[in-house]
Amino acid sequence: MMQKFIEVNQLSVFAKNNPEQKLVNNVSFSLAKGSVLGLVGESGSGKSLSVKSLMGILPENLDMTYDQLNFNGDSIQKNEKIPFAMIFQDPMTSLNPLRTIGFHLLEIIERFEKITGEQAIQQAVAMLDKVGITQPELRMRQYPFELSGGMRQRVMIAMALLAKPEVLIADEPTTALDVTIQLQILSLILKLQKEMGLTVIIVSHDFGVIASLCDDVVVMNNGLVVESGTVDDIFTQAQHPYTKRLMALARFETDVPNYIAPQQTELVKVSQTHFVRKEVSHD
Template sequence: MENILDVRNLNVTFDTYGGVVHAVRGVNFSIKKGETLAIVGESGSGKSVTTKAIMGLVAKPSGKISEGEILFDGKDLAKLSDKQMQKIRGKDISMIFQDPMTSLNPTMKVGKQVMEGILLHQKVSKQEAKERAIELLDLVGIPNPEARMNQYPHQFSGGMRQRVVIAIALACNPKVLIADEPTTALDVTIQAQILELMKEIQQKMDMSIIFITHDLGVVANVADRVAVMYAGKVVEMGDVDDIFYNPQHPYTWGLLGSMPTVENESEKLVAIPGTPPDLLHPPKGDAFAARNDYAMQIDFEEQPPMFKVSDSHYAATWLLHEDAPKVDPPTVIKKRMEKFSKGGDRV
Protein backbone atom coordinates (compact mmCIF):
# COMPACT_ATOMS: atom_id res chain seq x y z
CA MET A 1 0.00 0.00 0.00
CA GLU A 2 1.29 3.46 -0.91
CA ASN A 3 2.07 6.08 1.70
CA ILE A 4 -0.54 8.81 1.94
CA LEU A 5 1.95 11.13 3.69
CA ASP A 6 5.76 11.13 3.56
CA VAL A 7 7.90 13.32 5.81
CA ARG A 8 11.53 13.39 4.70
CA ASN A 9 14.44 15.01 6.53
CA LEU A 10 12.17 17.64 8.11
CA ASN A 11 13.98 20.47 9.92
CA VAL A 12 12.13 23.28 11.67
CA THR A 13 13.89 26.24 13.29
CA PHE A 14 12.78 29.28 15.30
CA ASP A 15 14.64 32.58 15.43
CA THR A 16 14.67 33.85 19.02
CA TYR A 17 16.46 36.61 20.93
CA GLY A 18 18.81 33.94 22.26
CA GLY A 19 19.60 32.49 18.82
CA VAL A 20 18.21 29.82 16.50
CA VAL A 21 16.27 26.97 18.17
CA HIS A 22 16.55 23.72 16.19
CA ALA A 23 13.15 22.33 17.25
CA VAL A 24 12.89 19.53 14.66
CA ARG A 25 16.07 17.93 13.31
CA GLY A 26 15.96 15.58 10.35
CA VAL A 27 12.66 13.81 11.06
CA ASN A 28 11.56 11.01 8.72
CA PHE A 29 8.31 9.03 8.83
CA SER A 30 5.41 7.96 6.62
CA ILE A 31 1.82 6.89 7.09
CA LYS A 32 -0.44 4.68 4.99
CA LYS A 33 -4.17 4.94 4.33
CA GLY A 34 -6.23 3.83 7.33
CA GLU A 35 -3.16 3.57 9.59
CA THR A 36 -2.58 5.19 12.99
CA LEU A 37 0.91 6.48 13.73
CA ALA A 38 1.59 7.59 17.30
CA ILE A 39 4.36 10.12 17.96
CA VAL A 40 5.52 9.92 21.58
CA GLY A 41 8.05 11.70 23.73
CA GLU A 42 8.51 14.16 26.59
CA SER A 43 7.31 17.76 26.37
CA GLY A 44 9.65 19.71 24.12
CA SER A 45 10.68 16.71 22.02
CA GLY A 46 9.30 18.26 18.83
CA LYS A 47 6.06 16.28 18.44
CA SER A 48 3.66 19.19 18.08
CA VAL A 49 6.04 21.32 16.00
CA THR A 50 6.42 18.43 13.54
CA THR A 51 2.67 18.14 13.00
CA LYS A 52 2.15 21.91 12.91
CA ALA A 53 4.74 21.99 10.12
CA ILE A 54 2.61 19.44 8.22
CA MET A 55 -0.42 21.73 8.68
CA GLY A 56 1.51 24.84 7.67
CA LEU A 57 0.96 26.31 11.13
CA VAL A 58 4.56 26.99 12.19
CA ALA A 59 4.56 30.51 13.63
CA LYS A 60 6.00 32.93 11.09
CA PRO A 61 8.22 34.84 10.58
CA SER A 62 10.26 33.46 13.50
CA GLY A 63 9.50 29.81 12.67
CA LYS A 64 10.24 28.13 9.35
CA ILE A 65 10.83 24.79 7.66
CA SER A 66 14.54 25.16 7.00
CA GLU A 67 14.97 21.86 5.16
CA GLY A 68 13.05 18.75 4.09
CA GLU A 69 9.92 17.62 2.27
CA ILE A 70 6.33 16.88 3.33
CA LEU A 71 4.86 14.88 0.44
CA PHE A 72 1.07 14.61 0.29
CA ASP A 73 -1.12 13.87 -2.71
CA GLY A 74 1.68 14.61 -5.18
CA LYS A 75 2.55 17.95 -3.55
CA ASP A 76 5.38 19.07 -1.27
CA LEU A 77 3.49 20.91 1.49
CA ALA A 78 6.75 22.51 2.68
CA LYS A 79 6.87 24.55 -0.53
CA LEU A 80 3.24 25.72 -0.60
CA SER A 81 2.17 29.28 0.23
CA ASP A 82 -0.26 30.08 3.06
CA LYS A 83 -3.04 30.58 0.49
CA GLN A 84 -2.37 27.17 -1.11
CA MET A 85 -2.29 25.50 2.34
CA GLN A 86 -5.71 26.98 3.18
CA LYS A 87 -7.23 24.75 0.48
CA ILE A 88 -5.69 21.63 2.08
CA ARG A 89 -5.94 22.51 5.78
CA GLY A 90 -9.31 21.39 7.16
CA LYS A 91 -10.28 19.69 3.90
CA ASP A 92 -7.63 17.02 3.25
CA ILE A 93 -5.66 17.26 6.51
CA SER A 94 -7.41 18.24 9.76
CA MET A 95 -6.15 18.71 13.30
CA ILE A 96 -7.63 18.24 16.77
CA PHE A 97 -5.88 20.33 19.42
CA GLN A 98 -5.28 19.55 23.08
CA ASP A 99 -7.70 21.95 24.78
CA PRO A 100 -11.16 22.25 23.16
CA MET A 101 -11.88 25.58 24.88
CA THR A 102 -8.97 27.24 23.04
CA SER A 103 -10.10 25.64 19.75
CA LEU A 104 -13.72 26.79 19.95
CA ASN A 105 -14.94 30.38 19.64
CA PRO A 106 -16.82 31.13 22.90
CA THR A 107 -18.98 33.79 21.20
CA MET A 108 -20.18 31.61 18.31
CA LYS A 109 -22.83 28.89 18.40
CA VAL A 110 -21.47 25.36 18.06
CA GLY A 111 -23.51 24.60 14.95
CA LYS A 112 -22.11 27.59 13.10
CA GLN A 113 -18.55 26.52 13.99
CA VAL A 114 -19.13 23.01 12.60
CA MET A 115 -20.72 24.46 9.44
CA GLU A 116 -17.85 26.91 8.84
CA GLY A 117 -15.44 24.40 7.27
CA ILE A 118 -18.17 22.73 5.21
CA LEU A 119 -19.22 26.05 3.68
CA LEU A 120 -15.59 27.03 3.06
CA HIS A 121 -14.40 23.84 1.36
CA GLN A 122 -17.51 22.25 -0.15
CA LYS A 123 -19.94 23.65 -2.71
CA VAL A 124 -23.11 23.21 -0.69
CA SER A 125 -26.00 25.42 0.41
CA LYS A 126 -26.37 26.69 3.97
CA GLN A 127 -29.20 24.20 4.56
CA GLU A 128 -27.08 21.28 3.33
CA ALA A 129 -24.21 22.43 5.54
CA LYS A 130 -26.59 22.56 8.52
CA GLU A 131 -27.84 19.02 7.83
CA ARG A 132 -24.24 17.79 7.52
CA ALA A 133 -23.32 19.50 10.82
CA ILE A 134 -26.24 17.79 12.59
CA GLU A 135 -25.10 14.43 11.15
CA LEU A 136 -21.56 15.05 12.41
CA LEU A 137 -22.67 15.98 15.93
CA ASP A 138 -24.76 12.82 15.99
CA LEU A 139 -21.79 10.79 14.67
CA VAL A 140 -19.54 11.96 17.51
CA GLY A 141 -22.16 11.03 20.10
CA ILE A 142 -23.75 14.34 21.06
CA PRO A 143 -27.37 13.71 22.10
CA ASN A 144 -30.16 15.82 20.59
CA PRO A 145 -27.75 17.37 18.03
CA GLU A 146 -30.37 19.58 16.35
CA ALA A 147 -31.10 21.47 19.55
CA ARG A 148 -27.44 21.64 20.62
CA MET A 149 -26.50 23.28 17.31
CA ASN A 150 -27.86 26.50 18.84
CA GLN A 151 -25.84 26.32 22.05
CA TYR A 152 -22.48 27.90 22.92
CA PRO A 153 -19.28 26.03 23.93
CA HIS A 154 -19.66 26.96 27.64
CA GLN A 155 -22.94 25.00 27.69
CA PHE A 156 -21.07 21.75 26.92
CA SER A 157 -18.98 19.60 29.27
CA GLY A 158 -15.24 19.09 28.58
CA GLY A 159 -15.82 15.72 26.93
CA MET A 160 -18.69 17.06 24.81
CA ARG A 161 -16.59 20.06 23.73
CA GLN A 162 -13.87 17.67 22.55
CA ARG A 163 -16.52 15.76 20.58
CA VAL A 164 -17.51 19.04 18.91
CA VAL A 165 -13.85 19.69 18.00
CA ILE A 166 -13.66 16.19 16.48
CA ALA A 167 -16.87 16.91 14.49
CA ILE A 168 -15.28 20.11 13.12
CA ALA A 169 -12.11 18.20 12.16
CA LEU A 170 -14.17 15.55 10.35
CA ALA A 171 -16.47 18.02 8.57
CA CYS A 172 -14.84 17.65 5.14
CA ASN A 173 -13.93 13.94 5.32
CA PRO A 174 -10.15 14.49 5.65
CA LYS A 175 -7.67 11.89 4.42
CA VAL A 176 -5.35 12.54 7.40
CA LEU A 177 -6.41 13.52 10.92
CA ILE A 178 -3.76 14.87 13.31
CA ALA A 179 -4.72 14.55 16.99
CA ASP A 180 -2.45 16.59 19.27
CA GLU A 181 -2.92 15.10 22.76
CA PRO A 182 -6.72 15.28 22.34
CA THR A 183 -7.55 13.56 25.64
CA THR A 184 -5.02 15.16 28.03
CA ALA A 185 -7.50 17.66 29.49
CA LEU A 186 -10.16 14.98 30.08
CA ASP A 187 -10.71 12.55 32.96
CA VAL A 188 -9.88 8.87 32.43
CA THR A 189 -13.45 7.70 31.74
CA ILE A 190 -14.11 10.40 29.13
CA GLN A 191 -10.63 9.82 27.68
CA ALA A 192 -11.50 6.17 27.01
CA GLN A 193 -14.78 7.19 25.34
CA ILE A 194 -13.04 9.70 23.05
CA LEU A 195 -10.35 7.17 22.04
CA GLU A 196 -13.00 4.57 21.27
CA LEU A 197 -14.96 7.15 19.27
CA MET A 198 -11.89 8.04 17.20
CA LYS A 199 -11.24 4.37 16.41
CA GLU A 200 -14.85 3.85 15.31
CA ILE A 201 -14.82 6.94 13.08
CA GLN A 202 -11.48 5.96 11.57
CA GLN A 203 -12.89 2.57 10.53
CA LYS A 204 -16.01 4.17 9.04
CA MET A 205 -14.06 6.79 7.07
CA ASP A 206 -10.87 4.78 6.29
CA MET A 207 -8.86 7.73 7.53
CA SER A 208 -5.19 7.94 8.55
CA ILE A 209 -4.44 9.33 12.02
CA ILE A 210 -1.28 10.85 13.46
CA PHE A 211 -1.71 10.72 17.24
CA ILE A 212 0.59 12.85 19.40
CA THR A 213 0.92 11.91 23.05
CA HIS A 214 3.33 11.50 25.95
CA ASP A 215 1.15 8.70 27.37
CA LEU A 216 2.30 5.23 26.28
CA GLY A 217 -0.89 3.76 27.72
CA VAL A 218 -2.86 5.67 25.08
CA VAL A 219 -0.42 4.50 22.39
CA ALA A 220 -1.04 0.86 23.26
CA ASN A 221 -4.76 1.30 22.64
CA VAL A 222 -4.76 3.32 19.42
CA ALA A 223 -1.56 2.91 17.40
CA ASP A 224 -0.44 0.63 14.58
CA ARG A 225 3.05 2.12 14.50
CA VAL A 226 5.03 4.31 16.90
CA ALA A 227 7.67 7.01 16.40
CA VAL A 228 9.58 7.87 19.59
CA MET A 229 10.92 11.45 19.49
CA TYR A 230 13.63 13.02 21.61
CA ALA A 231 15.26 16.45 21.25
CA GLY A 232 13.74 17.04 17.82
CA LYS A 233 14.69 13.65 16.37
CA VAL A 234 12.98 10.28 15.87
CA VAL A 235 15.12 7.90 17.95
CA GLU A 236 13.05 4.73 17.48
CA MET A 237 10.38 3.68 15.01
CA GLY A 238 8.44 0.44 14.84
CA ASP A 239 5.14 -1.38 14.99
CA VAL A 240 3.38 -0.99 18.33
CA ASP A 241 4.45 -4.55 19.25
CA ASP A 242 8.09 -3.73 18.45
CA ILE A 243 8.05 -0.80 20.86
CA PHE A 244 6.30 -2.65 23.73
CA TYR A 245 7.82 -6.13 23.32
CA ASN A 246 11.29 -5.33 22.01
CA PRO A 247 12.33 -1.69 22.66
CA GLN A 248 15.94 -0.95 21.69
CA HIS A 249 16.69 2.67 22.56
CA PRO A 250 17.54 3.55 26.19
CA TYR A 251 15.13 6.51 25.96
CA THR A 252 12.28 4.16 25.03
CA TRP A 253 13.27 1.98 28.00
CA GLY A 254 12.99 5.09 30.18
CA LEU A 255 9.52 5.95 28.86
CA LEU A 256 8.28 2.40 29.43
CA GLY A 257 9.82 2.33 32.91
CA SER A 258 8.02 5.53 33.89
CA MET A 259 4.62 4.21 32.79
CA PRO A 260 2.37 3.02 35.64
CA THR A 261 0.60 -0.32 35.20
CA VAL A 262 -2.73 -1.51 36.59
CA GLU A 263 -1.58 -5.04 37.40
CA ASN A 264 1.21 -4.15 39.81
CA GLU A 265 0.57 -0.93 41.68
CA SER A 266 3.54 -1.53 44.00
CA GLU A 267 6.01 -1.75 41.10
CA LYS A 268 8.53 1.08 41.28
CA LEU A 269 8.43 3.66 38.49
CA VAL A 270 11.80 4.51 36.96
CA ALA A 271 12.38 8.22 36.34
CA ILE A 272 14.64 9.34 33.50
CA PRO A 273 17.45 11.36 35.14
CA GLY A 274 18.39 14.86 33.98
CA THR A 275 16.65 17.13 31.49
CA PRO A 276 16.50 17.35 27.68
CA PRO A 277 19.28 19.35 25.97
CA ASP A 278 19.05 23.00 24.99
CA LEU A 279 18.19 23.02 21.29
CA LEU A 280 19.69 26.49 20.88
CA HIS A 281 22.93 24.54 20.90
CA PRO A 282 22.15 20.90 19.97
CA PRO A 283 24.73 18.41 21.23
CA LYS A 284 27.37 17.15 18.83
CA GLY A 285 26.63 13.47 19.47
CA ASP A 286 23.56 11.57 20.66
CA ALA A 287 21.23 14.08 22.34
CA PHE A 288 20.28 11.48 24.98
CA ALA A 289 23.89 10.67 25.94
CA ALA A 290 24.00 12.89 29.05
CA ARG A 291 20.92 11.10 30.50
CA ASN A 292 21.88 7.62 29.31
CA ASP A 293 23.38 5.19 31.86
CA TYR A 294 24.65 3.09 28.93
CA ALA A 295 26.33 5.93 27.00
CA MET A 296 29.72 5.23 25.42
CA GLN A 297 32.39 7.72 24.35
CA ILE A 298 31.10 7.73 20.77
CA ASP A 299 27.65 8.87 22.01
CA PHE A 300 29.18 12.21 22.99
CA GLU A 301 31.06 12.60 19.70
CA GLU A 302 28.82 11.39 16.89
CA GLN A 303 25.09 11.08 16.25
CA PRO A 304 24.05 7.45 15.70
CA PRO A 305 22.36 6.47 12.43
CA MET A 306 19.08 4.54 12.34
CA PHE A 307 20.07 0.88 12.80
CA LYS A 308 17.73 -1.75 11.38
CA VAL A 309 16.35 -4.17 13.99
CA SER A 310 13.77 -5.74 11.65
CA ASP A 311 11.88 -4.76 8.49
CA SER A 312 9.48 -2.73 10.61
CA HIS A 313 11.76 -1.66 13.46
CA TYR A 314 14.61 0.90 13.54
CA ALA A 315 16.47 2.62 16.39
CA ALA A 316 19.14 5.32 16.53
CA THR A 317 21.48 4.03 19.24
CA TRP A 318 25.14 3.04 19.09
CA LEU A 319 24.25 0.05 21.28
CA LEU A 320 23.04 -1.65 18.07
CA HIS A 321 26.44 -1.32 16.37
CA GLU A 322 28.13 -4.67 15.83
CA ASP A 323 31.15 -3.58 17.90
CA ALA A 324 29.09 -2.28 20.84
CA PRO A 325 29.00 -4.24 24.11
CA LYS A 326 25.90 -6.34 24.72
CA VAL A 327 23.54 -4.44 27.02
CA ASP A 328 20.24 -5.74 28.36
CA PRO A 329 17.32 -3.46 29.27
CA PRO A 330 16.87 -2.66 32.99
CA THR A 331 15.15 -5.36 35.06
CA VAL A 332 11.88 -3.42 35.36
CA ILE A 333 11.70 -3.10 31.55
CA LYS A 334 12.51 -6.80 31.03
CA LYS A 335 9.70 -7.72 33.43
CA ARG A 336 7.26 -5.54 31.51
CA MET A 337 8.39 -6.95 28.15
CA GLU A 338 7.85 -10.48 29.50
CA LYS A 339 4.40 -9.52 30.78
CA PHE A 340 3.44 -7.99 27.42
CA SER A 341 4.72 -11.02 25.47
CA LYS A 342 2.57 -13.31 27.66
CA GLY A 343 -0.52 -11.33 26.71
CA GLY A 344 -0.66 -9.01 29.71
CA ASP A 345 -2.28 -5.60 29.39
CA ARG A 346 0.04 -2.81 28.35
CA VAL A 347 -1.80 -0.38 30.59
Protein backbone atom coordinates in the same frame (compact mmCIF):
# COMPACT_ATOMS: atom_id res chain seq x y z
CA MET B 1 6.15 -3.70 1.26
CA MET B 2 4.04 -0.90 2.74
CA GLN B 3 2.77 1.56 0.14
CA LYS B 4 3.61 4.99 1.55
CA PHE B 5 0.63 7.34 1.66
CA ILE B 6 2.59 10.01 3.53
CA GLU B 7 6.38 10.20 3.47
CA VAL B 8 8.34 12.85 5.37
CA ASN B 9 12.12 13.01 4.96
CA GLN B 10 14.50 15.18 6.99
CA LEU B 11 11.93 17.55 8.47
CA SER B 12 13.44 20.32 10.62
CA VAL B 13 11.86 23.18 12.58
CA PHE B 14 13.92 26.11 13.84
CA ALA B 15 13.71 29.68 15.10
CA LYS B 16 13.95 32.22 12.27
CA ASN B 17 16.51 34.25 14.21
CA ASN B 18 18.62 31.17 14.97
CA PRO B 19 18.36 28.56 12.18
CA GLU B 20 21.19 26.47 13.61
CA GLN B 21 19.19 25.73 16.76
CA LYS B 22 16.80 23.03 15.57
CA LEU B 23 13.70 22.29 17.63
CA VAL B 24 12.90 19.40 15.29
CA ASN B 25 16.04 17.85 13.85
CA ASN B 26 15.90 15.92 10.56
CA VAL B 27 12.85 13.84 11.44
CA SER B 28 11.66 11.23 8.95
CA PHE B 29 8.61 8.95 9.02
CA SER B 30 6.03 7.41 6.72
CA LEU B 31 2.66 5.73 7.00
CA ALA B 32 0.30 3.72 4.86
CA LYS B 33 -3.19 4.80 3.84
CA GLY B 34 -5.74 3.97 6.52
CA SER B 35 -3.13 3.36 9.21
CA VAL B 36 -2.57 5.07 12.56
CA LEU B 37 0.85 6.51 13.44
CA GLY B 38 1.74 7.57 16.97
CA LEU B 39 4.25 10.33 17.72
CA VAL B 40 5.20 9.92 21.38
CA GLY B 41 7.53 11.83 23.69
CA GLU B 42 7.58 14.11 26.69
CA SER B 43 6.72 17.81 26.54
CA GLY B 44 9.27 19.66 24.42
CA SER B 45 10.30 16.59 22.42
CA GLY B 46 9.24 18.18 19.12
CA LYS B 47 6.28 15.94 18.35
CA SER B 48 3.64 18.70 18.21
CA LEU B 49 5.91 21.04 16.25
CA SER B 50 6.44 18.27 13.70
CA VAL B 51 2.74 17.94 12.89
CA LYS B 52 2.05 21.67 13.13
CA SER B 53 4.75 22.26 10.52
CA LEU B 54 2.96 19.85 8.17
CA MET B 55 -0.30 21.70 8.81
CA GLY B 56 1.35 25.07 8.12
CA ILE B 57 0.42 26.45 11.55
CA LEU B 58 3.80 27.05 13.15
CA PRO B 59 4.19 30.14 15.36
CA GLU B 60 5.34 33.25 13.48
CA ASN B 61 8.87 33.06 14.91
CA LEU B 62 9.48 29.53 13.60
CA ASP B 63 10.17 28.10 10.15
CA MET B 64 10.63 24.65 8.68
CA THR B 65 12.48 22.80 5.94
CA TYR B 66 12.41 19.27 4.59
CA ASP B 67 14.18 17.27 1.92
CA GLN B 68 11.01 15.59 0.75
CA LEU B 69 7.30 15.50 1.58
CA ASN B 70 5.18 13.13 -0.47
CA PHE B 71 1.42 12.77 -0.16
CA ASN B 72 -0.40 10.01 -2.06
CA GLY B 73 2.46 9.79 -4.55
CA ASP B 74 2.75 13.53 -5.18
CA SER B 75 5.64 15.72 -4.08
CA ILE B 76 4.37 18.56 -1.87
CA GLN B 77 6.02 21.96 -1.98
CA LYS B 78 6.45 24.14 1.09
CA ASN B 79 3.22 25.96 2.07
CA GLU B 80 1.19 23.86 -0.38
CA LYS B 81 -2.17 22.90 1.13
CA ILE B 82 -2.83 19.21 1.73
CA PRO B 83 -6.06 17.61 3.03
CA PHE B 84 -5.09 17.38 6.71
CA ALA B 85 -7.31 18.35 9.64
CA MET B 86 -6.26 18.67 13.27
CA ILE B 87 -7.90 18.08 16.65
CA PHE B 88 -6.24 20.14 19.38
CA GLN B 89 -5.83 19.21 23.03
CA ASP B 90 -7.85 22.10 24.48
CA PRO B 91 -11.12 22.82 22.64
CA MET B 92 -11.71 26.01 24.62
CA THR B 93 -8.74 27.67 22.92
CA SER B 94 -10.08 26.70 19.48
CA LEU B 95 -13.78 27.45 19.93
CA ASN B 96 -15.00 31.05 19.96
CA PRO B 97 -16.85 31.47 23.28
CA LEU B 98 -19.09 34.15 21.75
CA ARG B 99 -20.32 31.91 18.93
CA THR B 100 -22.71 28.96 19.03
CA ILE B 101 -21.64 25.43 18.19
CA GLY B 102 -23.78 25.68 15.08
CA PHE B 103 -21.91 28.78 13.92
CA HIS B 104 -18.59 26.92 14.12
CA LEU B 105 -19.88 23.94 12.13
CA LEU B 106 -21.77 25.93 9.49
CA GLU B 107 -18.72 28.11 8.86
CA ILE B 108 -16.70 25.02 7.93
CA ILE B 109 -19.49 23.54 5.78
CA GLU B 110 -19.85 26.80 3.86
CA ARG B 111 -16.10 26.94 3.29
CA PHE B 112 -15.58 23.35 2.16
CA GLU B 113 -18.99 22.35 0.75
CA LYS B 114 -20.14 25.73 -0.59
CA ILE B 115 -23.65 25.09 0.76
CA THR B 116 -25.78 27.13 3.17
CA GLY B 117 -29.24 27.17 4.70
CA GLU B 118 -31.24 24.12 5.73
CA GLN B 119 -29.02 21.71 3.82
CA ALA B 120 -25.96 22.90 5.74
CA ILE B 121 -27.82 22.72 9.06
CA GLN B 122 -28.87 19.13 8.36
CA GLN B 123 -25.29 18.19 7.54
CA ALA B 124 -24.00 19.79 10.75
CA VAL B 125 -26.62 18.03 12.87
CA ALA B 126 -25.80 14.70 11.20
CA MET B 127 -22.11 15.14 11.96
CA LEU B 128 -22.78 15.95 15.62
CA ASP B 129 -24.85 12.77 15.80
CA LYS B 130 -22.06 10.81 14.10
CA VAL B 131 -19.54 11.81 16.77
CA GLY B 132 -21.89 10.76 19.55
CA ILE B 133 -23.36 14.07 20.70
CA THR B 134 -26.87 13.70 22.13
CA GLN B 135 -29.62 16.15 21.19
CA PRO B 136 -27.59 17.59 18.29
CA GLU B 137 -30.27 20.12 17.32
CA LEU B 138 -30.11 21.62 20.82
CA ARG B 139 -26.28 21.64 20.82
CA MET B 140 -26.30 23.66 17.61
CA ARG B 141 -27.87 26.54 19.57
CA GLN B 142 -25.58 26.25 22.59
CA TYR B 143 -22.26 27.95 23.34
CA PRO B 144 -18.97 26.17 24.17
CA PHE B 145 -19.19 26.95 27.90
CA GLU B 146 -22.54 25.11 28.06
CA LEU B 147 -20.94 21.82 27.00
CA SER B 148 -18.79 19.41 29.00
CA GLY B 149 -15.11 18.96 28.15
CA GLY B 150 -15.77 15.63 26.46
CA MET B 151 -18.62 17.08 24.42
CA ARG B 152 -16.46 20.03 23.33
CA GLN B 153 -13.81 17.58 22.14
CA ARG B 154 -16.46 15.73 20.14
CA VAL B 155 -17.40 19.06 18.55
CA MET B 156 -13.74 19.55 17.59
CA ILE B 157 -13.72 16.10 15.98
CA ALA B 158 -16.92 16.96 14.08
CA MET B 159 -15.37 20.22 12.85
CA ALA B 160 -12.26 18.39 11.67
CA LEU B 161 -14.28 15.79 9.77
CA LEU B 162 -16.45 18.44 8.08
CA ALA B 163 -13.26 19.72 6.42
CA LYS B 164 -13.20 16.43 4.45
CA PRO B 165 -9.65 15.45 5.43
CA GLU B 166 -7.79 12.42 4.17
CA VAL B 167 -5.49 12.66 7.19
CA LEU B 168 -6.66 13.41 10.72
CA ILE B 169 -4.08 14.66 13.24
CA ALA B 170 -4.97 14.45 16.93
CA ASP B 171 -2.62 16.47 19.16
CA GLU B 172 -2.96 15.19 22.75
CA PRO B 173 -6.73 14.80 22.19
CA THR B 174 -7.52 13.56 25.72
CA THR B 175 -5.08 15.47 27.95
CA ALA B 176 -7.67 17.76 29.54
CA LEU B 177 -10.27 15.01 30.11
CA ASP B 178 -10.91 12.58 32.95
CA VAL B 179 -10.08 8.90 32.45
CA THR B 180 -13.59 7.71 31.59
CA ILE B 181 -14.09 10.42 28.96
CA GLN B 182 -10.57 9.80 27.60
CA LEU B 183 -11.52 6.21 26.79
CA GLN B 184 -14.72 7.34 25.07
CA ILE B 185 -12.87 9.87 22.88
CA LEU B 186 -10.15 7.37 21.96
CA SER B 187 -12.77 4.76 21.06
CA LEU B 188 -14.57 7.35 18.93
CA ILE B 189 -11.41 8.28 17.01
CA LEU B 190 -10.67 4.61 16.30
CA LYS B 191 -14.28 3.94 15.25
CA LEU B 192 -14.32 6.89 12.85
CA GLN B 193 -10.91 5.97 11.47
CA LYS B 194 -12.18 2.51 10.54
CA GLU B 195 -15.58 3.66 9.25
CA MET B 196 -14.20 6.48 7.11
CA GLY B 197 -10.88 4.93 6.09
CA LEU B 198 -8.96 7.83 7.57
CA THR B 199 -5.21 7.96 7.95
CA VAL B 200 -4.49 9.19 11.47
CA ILE B 201 -1.52 10.69 13.31
CA ILE B 202 -1.84 10.64 17.11
CA VAL B 203 0.46 12.94 19.11
CA SER B 204 0.75 11.92 22.75
CA HIS B 205 3.01 11.64 25.79
CA ASP B 206 0.96 8.62 26.94
CA PHE B 207 2.16 5.17 25.88
CA GLY B 208 -1.22 3.73 26.89
CA VAL B 209 -2.93 5.89 24.27
CA ILE B 210 -0.35 4.90 21.65
CA ALA B 211 -0.70 1.18 22.42
CA SER B 212 -4.49 1.25 22.14
CA LEU B 213 -4.71 3.16 18.86
CA CYS B 214 -1.60 2.93 16.71
CA ASP B 215 -0.14 0.61 14.09
CA ASP B 216 3.27 2.29 14.04
CA VAL B 217 5.16 4.42 16.56
CA VAL B 218 7.79 7.17 16.38
CA VAL B 219 9.47 8.02 19.70
CA MET B 220 10.92 11.55 19.92
CA ASN B 221 13.29 13.21 22.38
CA ASN B 222 14.85 16.66 22.13
CA GLY B 223 13.76 17.09 18.51
CA LEU B 224 15.17 13.75 17.36
CA VAL B 225 13.63 10.40 16.48
CA VAL B 226 15.20 7.99 18.97
CA GLU B 227 13.25 4.88 17.99
CA SER B 228 10.60 3.93 15.46
CA GLY B 229 8.81 0.78 14.41
CA THR B 230 5.57 -1.12 14.54
CA VAL B 231 3.63 -1.21 17.80
CA ASP B 232 4.96 -4.74 18.29
CA ASP B 233 8.56 -3.59 17.70
CA ILE B 234 8.26 -0.86 20.30
CA PHE B 235 6.22 -2.61 22.96
CA THR B 236 7.92 -6.01 22.86
CA GLN B 237 11.43 -5.19 21.63
CA ALA B 238 12.15 -1.61 22.71
CA GLN B 239 15.89 -0.93 22.66
CA HIS B 240 16.44 2.76 23.26
CA PRO B 241 16.82 3.80 26.93
CA TYR B 242 14.48 6.77 26.44
CA THR B 243 11.74 4.52 25.05
CA LYS B 244 12.20 2.16 27.99
CA ARG B 245 12.02 5.12 30.37
CA LEU B 246 8.71 6.33 28.92
CA MET B 247 7.27 2.84 29.14
CA ALA B 248 8.39 2.50 32.76
CA LEU B 249 6.79 5.83 33.63
CA ALA B 250 3.57 4.70 31.95
CA ARG B 251 3.58 1.66 34.26
CA PHE B 252 4.02 4.00 37.26
CA GLU B 253 7.34 2.40 38.15
CA THR B 254 9.44 4.16 40.78
CA ASP B 255 13.13 5.09 40.62
CA VAL B 256 13.07 5.46 36.84
CA PRO B 257 16.45 6.94 35.85
CA ASN B 258 16.65 10.16 33.85
CA TYR B 259 17.78 9.91 30.26
CA ILE B 260 20.88 11.86 29.25
CA ALA B 261 21.38 11.94 25.50
CA PRO B 262 24.89 11.28 24.15
CA GLN B 263 26.49 13.95 21.97
CA GLN B 264 26.82 12.06 18.69
CA THR B 265 24.23 9.56 17.51
CA GLU B 266 22.81 8.02 14.38
CA LEU B 267 19.63 6.13 13.54
CA VAL B 268 20.43 2.46 13.00
CA LYS B 269 18.24 -0.09 11.20
CA VAL B 270 17.53 -3.03 13.51
CA SER B 271 15.01 -4.80 11.28
CA GLN B 272 12.90 -4.03 8.21
CA THR B 273 10.52 -1.94 10.35
CA HIS B 274 12.55 -1.10 13.47
CA PHE B 275 15.05 1.78 13.82
CA VAL B 276 16.97 2.82 16.95
CA ARG B 277 19.21 5.84 17.61
CA LYS B 278 22.61 4.74 18.91
CA GLU B 279 25.74 6.49 20.05
CA VAL B 280 28.43 6.88 17.41
CA SER B 281 31.68 5.18 18.34
CA HIS B 282 34.82 7.33 18.32
CA ASP B 283 37.10 4.36 17.58
